[in-house]
Amino acid sequence: MIKQQSFKNGQATLYLVATPIGNLQEMTPRAIEILKTVDIIAAEDTRNAHKLCSHFDIHTKMISHHLFNENESAQGIIDLLEQGKNVALISDAGYPVISDPGQFLVKKVIEADFNVVPISGSSAFLNGLVASGLIAQPFAFIGFLEHKENALRKQLQEYKDFPMTTIYYLSVHKLAKTLEIVYDELGNREICLVRELTKVHEEFLRGPVLEVIEAVDVIKGEFVLLIGKSEEEEEISLNTLIEEIDSEIASGTSVSRAINAVAKRYKVSKNELYAQYHDIK
CATH class of the missing domain: 3.30.950.10 (Tetrapyrrole methylase, C-terminal domain)
Structure with missing residues (x-):
């Protein structure tokens, strides 16, 4: 069990800073302050990060942390934390870790007994x-x-x-x-x-x-x-569905179009109905 009291234990901190997903006005004052005051910003793409930081007059030193250097970079960030430096992790947009690099780093930082602190913001x-x-x-x-x-x-x-x-x-x-x-x-x-x-x-x-x-x-x-989740519908028997398909076919519709029409009408999977129809026929 690991207990973290983020702002009381005096440990160096990895901040996970959410950045705007499009509209720069959604950058929070707290996120700007954190990026200005940490020792290092670890960015998924330093080119994009420099544009963001320039917009908010942030001049913090920056390093690269992305999918292809994650293991090596994670150890480098832990080394920085061991030196008492605070680090902010940012992705190209939104939250780090969520479909972006950072999961491996977070795990390793926690194992090394440093703080991991989220800074709220945009999430697509x-x-x-x-x-x-x-x-x-x-x-x-x-x-x-x-x-x-x-x-x-x-x-x-x-x-x-x-x-x-x-x-x-x-x-x-x-x-x-x-x-x-x-x-x-x-x-x-x-x-x-x-x-x-x-x-x-x-x-x-x-x-x-x-x-x-x-x-x-x-x-x-x-x-x-x-x-949306699958809605509970009144159960329609397979025999009923087959009869509907045969009726469509009798009216001149091709087998595939008949199955597609019945599947749409009763909100069932076209592929499953197709397989069941041909199993019977």
Whole structure:
């Protein structure tokens, strides 16, 4: 057991300083003061950090701490703490550690018996959550969606039955395809897709997956994707679903389109219904 009394034990401190996710006015006075008064700033990208610090007239010495030098840099930061120096860790935007470097460093600093102190600020996934219209608690922040299709499908299945809102980060690359896979694996759930948080082009797309897919027209940016939990519906028997599919086919619809239509109508997974239909047929 480790007890930390952050401002009473006289130990050197690693500050985890949240920085703006877009709008610089969200930089807190406390964050500015910490960055001005620590001995060293450890930054994920020193070029971006210099721009931020220049804006707020911060001239503290800076070192690099990123994913590719994390182990070596962590030991260097512990060495600084052992010399009695205070260090602030910042990422490119938002909180360090959250889908950004810092987890390994925090663990090692705690093991070395130094303070780890958070400095509050912006968080993209929390901003998205509270304004999404989806149930805000409980929730699960998963992190970045997988890029490869098979890994993405496996990831969605892993959290499919979580009885809560799940939150992901994703980039614009293959956005429409990613949302189609979300529909295939989870059905036509309520989602919220958020981009450009705190900036002039901030945008929320709220609604069932298929409606959001139709509305997506952006070509750049990073997104927060919030997925509502599976709603309890009146249970529909597989026989009923098969009869509906056969009815669609009898009216001249192709098998794949019939399955897609029935899956959408009853908010079930298209992939699962497709497999069940062909198992029976």
